[in-house]
Amino acid sequence: MQLQKRQLITAAMGGLLALSLAAGAHAADKKPEMEKCFGIAKAGHNDCSSNKSAHSCAGQATKDRDAMDFVAVPKGTCSKIAGGTVMKKDM
Amino acid sequence: MQPFADTLDDFSRSLGHSAGAMPGASARTTRYSLEAALDIYRNNWRHNLRAALAGAYPVLEQVVGTEFFHHLASRFMEAHPSTSGNLHDYGAALPAFLHGFAAAQSLPYLPDLAALEWACHRAYFAQDENPLDLQALARVPEDELEQLAFALHPACALLSSAWPVAAIWHAHQPGAPEDFHIDLDAGLCRLLVGRSEGKATLTELAADEFLWLSRICAGATLGQATTQTLESHPDFNPGTLLPRLALNGTFVRFTLEYQT
Amino acid sequence: MKPAPAFLPCSAGIGLRAPHTRELLAHPPNVDWVEVHSENFFAGGMPLATLRRVRERHDVSLHGVGMGLASPGALDPDHLTALRRLCDAVEPAAVSEHLSWNRMHGTVFNDLLPFPYTRDALRHVTAKVQQVQETLGRPLLVENLSAYLTFENSEMSEGEFLAELARRTGCGLLVDLQNLHVNAVNHGTDALAHLEALPAGHVMEYHLAGASPQEGVLVDTHDAPVSEATWALYEAALERIGPRPTLIEWDQDLPELQVLLAEAQKAQQRLEACHAALC
Numbered sequence: 001m002q003l004q005k006r007q008l009i010t011a012a013m014g015g016l017l018a019l020s021l022a023a024g025a026h027a028a029d030k031k032p033e034m035e036k037c038f039g040i041a042k043a044g045h046n047d048c049s050s051n052k053s054a055h056s057c058a059g060q061a062t063k064d065r066d067a068m069d070f071v072a073v074p075k076g077t078c079s080k081i082a083g084g085t086v087m088k089k090d091m
Numbered sequence: 092m093q094p095f096a097d098t099l100d101d102f103s104r105s106l107g108h109s110a111g112a113m114p115g116a117s118a119r120t121t122r123y124s125l126e127a128a129l130d131i132y133r134n135n136w137r138h139n140l141r142a143a144l145a146g147a148y149p150v151l152e153q154v155v156g157t158e159f160f161h162h163l164a165s166r167f168m169e170a171h172p173s174t175s176g177n178l179h180d181y182g183a184a185l186p187a188f189l190h191g192f193a194a195a196q197s198l199p200y201l202p203d204l205a206a207l208e209w210a211c212h213r214a215y216f217a218q219d220e221n222p223l224d225l226q227a228l229a230r231v232p233e234d235e236l237e238q239l240a241f242a243l244h245p246a247c248a249l250l251s252s253a254w255p256v257a258a259i260w261h262a263h264q265p266g267a268p269e270d271f272h273i274d275l276d277a278g279l280c281r282l283l284v285g286r287s288e289g290k291a292t293l294t295e296l297a298a299d300e301f302l303w304l305s306r307i308c309a310g311a312t313l314g315q316a317t318t319q320t321l322e323s324h325p326d327f328n329p330g331t332l333l334p335r336l337a338l339n340g341t342f343v344r345f346t347l348e349y350q351t
Numbered sequence: 352m353k354p355a356p357a358f359l360p361c362s363a364g365i366g367l368r369a370p371h372t373r374e375l376l377a378h379p380p381n382v383d384w385v386e387v388h389s390e391n392f393f394a395g396g397m398p399l400a401t402l403r404r405v406r407e408r409h410d411v412s413l414h415g416v417g418m419g420l421a422s423p424g425a426l427d428p429d430h431l432t433a434l435r436r437l438c439d440a441v442e443p444a445a446v447s448e449h450l451s452w453n454r455m456h457g458t459v460f461n462d463l464l465p466f467p468y469t470r471d472a473l474r475h476v477t478a479k480v481q482q483v484q485e486t487l488g489r490p491l492l493v494e495n496l497s498a499y500l501t502f503e504n505s506e507m508s509e510g511e512f513l514a515e516l517a518r519r520t521g522c523g524l525l526v527d528l529q530n531l532h533v534n535a536v537n538h539g540t541d542a543l544a545h546l547e548a549l550p551a552g553h554v555m556e557y558h559l560a561g562a563s564p565q566e567g568v569l570v571d572t573h574d575a576p577v578s579e580a581t582w583a584l585y586e587a588a589l590e591r592i593g594p595r596p597t598l599i600e601w602d603q604d605l606p607e608l609q610v611l612l613a614e615a616q617k618a619q620q621r622l623e624a625c626h627a628a629l630c
Contacts, residue, residue, distance in 0.1 A: 001318065001321050001322075002318075004321065005237070005314060005317045005318050005321060006237065006314075008317060008327075008328055008329060008330065009236050009237055009313050009314065009317055009329070010233060010236060011330050012328075012329045012330045012332075012333040012334065013228075013231075013236050013239075013313075013333070015330055015331075015333070015334045016225075016228075016333055016334035016337050016338070017225070017228070017229050019334045019338060020225040020229075020334075020337070020338060023338055054139070054142055054143045054146050054178040054179060054391070055177075055178055055388040055389075055390045055391050055416050055417065056139075056388065056416065056573070056602040056603070057388070057414070057416045057449065057463060057573070057600070057602070058560075058571060058572050058573035058574070058600075058602035058603055059131060059135055059497070059499075059570040059571045059572055060131075060134050060135050060138040060139075060570070060572070060603075061563055061565060061570055061572045061574065061603075062134075062138070063130075063134060064133075064134045064137045064138050064141075072159065072162050072194040073159065073194070074154070074155035074156060074159045074194075074195065074197070074198055075155070075156040075158065075159060076152070076153050076154045076155045076156030076157075076159065076160075077153050077154050077262075077263065078154045078155060078156075078198055080262075080271055080272050080273065081154070081198075081200070081259055081272075081273045081275060082272075082273075082274075082275055083274055083275025083276040083277075093423065093471040093472070093475060094469060094471050094504075095421075095423075095466055095467050095469045095471050095472035095475065095504075096423035096424075096475075098466065098467050098502060098504060099421075099422075099423060099452060099455060099464075099466055100423075100455060100456075102464065102466075103455040103456075103458070103460065106460060117467060117502045117503040117504040118500045118501070118502055118503075119500060119501050119502065119503050120499070120500050120501070120537075120538075121538060121539060122537060122538070122539070122567070122568075123537075123567040123568050125500060127499075127567060127568060128499040128500040128568070129500070131499045131568065131570060132460075132462060132464065132499065135462045136460050136461060136462050139461045139462060140461060143461070172458040172459070173458065173459040173460075173461050174457055174458065174459055175417075175427070175429075175430070175459055176390065176416075176417025176418060176419060176427060176430050176453060176454070176459055176461070177390045177393050177417055177430065177433070178390065178417075178461050179390070179391070179393070179394065181461070214396075215396055215397060216393075216394035216395070216396045216398070217394065217395065217396050218394065218395040218396065219395055219396060219399075219400065246396070286396070286397075289396075289397035289400075
């Protein structure tokens, strides 16, 4: 296994260096990471969305009602996520 | 404590109560009740924390629905008050909290899904790093390659779950078809979370790849990680994975670790 | 990035929120400077990369909402370090915080909470402002608060407190005219007396915002155009204190970017109409 390990690592590193030479030629074409995502997307759905700017110095107009225990049943898209053996009905 | 701090102590305790009693001893209002004023502060506080949670856990909110998420967030913030002035730090304990959250026990995959979302949240805010110095790497002598150790980009995290959390995550991204069905019995899910073009990315890994990268992530050298992986996966070959991770920004630094 | 200026240009800027960033970068509007909430950029990554893009064309003001200058005990060292790193990364034209507290016994209330304006509080906040200024190597601007309650044990007004804080620390003052209006409505405090109490030489920036009327209490919601009452206070400030960089803040129910820019234009016209010495 020692020999096998050495051969695998040498081959993998050789592959990397060959690829990096090829990739180097294209590096100049590569746009910076930020080009595609400036912070707007469907709110609440995406890493780029405005919901990642949580900070504000404003007060809240909407009164926060505390959801009571009678709504304590998940009612989202979870109905589309199910499996035969895992959804224990007795839980 | 300084006298003004005593006043703030009263104030903070009155914020922690949902209603009634314990307004700060010297707090005053003239045009509305003190309770109304305290309610504004309680409301702002709760709203800000819930907005922070919704920002970090957008898929979870969709999966359980807004009302349930609201309930979950309320219970969570009672158990885990914020400890940072930076709201993006808030919510790290939600995956663990979900494990013990009775109302969510019918959805056993929620803690792992939440752990995945927190990893994506951290990936989004992770520091930038310079890419791996491939020229320096090319100068490492061939007989020392086994001593190479790689540091992963701070955006990267490894997660495994008994549930298909990657499929669930993908099904809730913008533009994904709304009509989907996910089979929870689809099997184990092993993931590398990273960042590309500002978004969190998920890469599913095979069992041997996951084991190998976990070892690298824990500081093992290429030699150590490969040996350990070969012990349980004799057909393992890092020939594709290693170049990919080195070129896509997962590996950001290397060191040579010589055993003494 | 543009070279770091000594301070904000004496013109009207806008609060830049994430949903407007793409448009601002794609079609840079004729606005010299923008203000962002510091904490949204603390960790780096995409938000910071984007902000550095913004800095290529606009001066940036960093407006903190999480430092809690008046919190009892020590400032959070991590928070302060993160702010310093952010300053190094974006070379802001101004850095501001609120005259508020948010931390007690390790719990953080992520809001801007008021405190009694006492002499011991003044000593405490003075030390914190000095610490921030020493860490950042620059003057801090401190903003007056909209508060929904007051404290009977206050020994001075907020304006007197800020004036003395500025004298002791050399800090700048950010005068939020909307907050003065909110306090006038909710507590009957005298906004003009507040302006009179401030040392004009320390006032470095104005904030303008709007709020939706509520029942009983005026909540500072930053979700509406600047009200007539706040415009009137702004004009009074321009006359008594002088023209200063002026920000339009809008945080919730964000309108189109053009609406914000139109509000900024209204402030710009008032600035230009003001014949006092340039700021």
